[in-house]
Amino acid sequence: MFIRILFCVLLLSPGLSQVHAQAEQAPLRVGITNVPPFVMQAEDGRWEGISIDLWRAVASGMDRRFEWVPMSFNSLLTATESGEIDVAVGALTMTADREARFDFSHPFYQTGLAIAVPPVPKQGLLASLKALVSWQFVSVVLALGALLLAVGFLLWLVERHRNPEQFGGSAAEGIGSSFWWAAVTMTTVGYGDKAPISFTGRLIALVWMFAGLIMVASFTAAITSSLTVSNLRTGIQGVDDLPGKVVATIANTASRRYLEEQRIRYQLYPDLTSAMISVSEGETDAVVYDRALMQYRNQQLGPQRLSILPGIFAQQLYALAMPAGSALRGPISQQILSATESGDWARIQSSYLGQD
Known part of the structure; x- marks a missing residue:
């Protein structure tokens, strides 16, 4: 009887190994949400951006196949927490609240809030x-x-x-x-x-x-x-000049929370482009938002381009997110460190953000 059972196990073990190997090689479900210039979709349907290029390097280093799962930002956070997706790729800010819901990789981008004001004409x-x-x-x-x-x-x-x-x-x-x-x-x-x-x-x-x-x-x-060819309309040179001004921003963002905490009067807009245009047209005095996103969007405004003041405040770190306890956290963090330490990382950022 024992010999018969052992014979059956030996017959089934190759099949079990094959199933296990197939499970390991199953494509990773990578959740993404449109947030230029980190994640955006080209006219031909391809996904591109700083985070997209980073993830491709990470997946290549891990030798793992993957498939994109586009969704809204709120759905992305929920899907990451529930384990519906394996990795969330975008411009996710590391916060204590989110760390309690799911795991973050090693950060790959350091940014913060910045101020954009009406353009300052060149003197001459x-x-x-x-x-x-x-x-x-x-x-x-x-x-x-x-x-x-x-x-x-x-x-x-x-x-x-x-x-x-x-x-x-x-x-x-x-x-x-x-x-x-x-x-x-x-x-x-x-x-x-x-x-x-x-x-x-x-x-x-x-x-x-x-x-x-x-x-x-x-x-x-x-x-x-x-x-006079200086920015006399607002007189904003830094964050200390914001009180008493009308600042444009977007709802449910870190910039709005900052303005509320500092008791700075603000006006909400549906998206970053409309917020920045409101400054160029004189509806508001300045816009406060993530520097990297504002820097990218500013390149597309043409004659309505704003002047982004140097420096950042309320610093933020971007990272990839995974379900709590994910075994991918270690390998992904290792590949992120490898990718961000390479010479291509600066080239990738400048290709989307330009020279700052």
């Missing part, structure tokens, strides 16, 4: 010349010219008969002389070649002298504002 002679022909500058000059003409005309009316030597002649000549007097008096140059002699004329001159001081200051400020 060409920018200054363009400002000189802007409508803001021209309108100020026209308004000042109209005021000088009005004051000159008023002085000509009261001086043309009492002081014909300086303000006489034809109407054009008299008004021209009065216009000249109003200009040199306003600028406090006062050549002294022309001066009113009547009481009314001198009263006009006295008022105009004091008004001229205000006019020169206002005109100088208008010109300075027109020629």
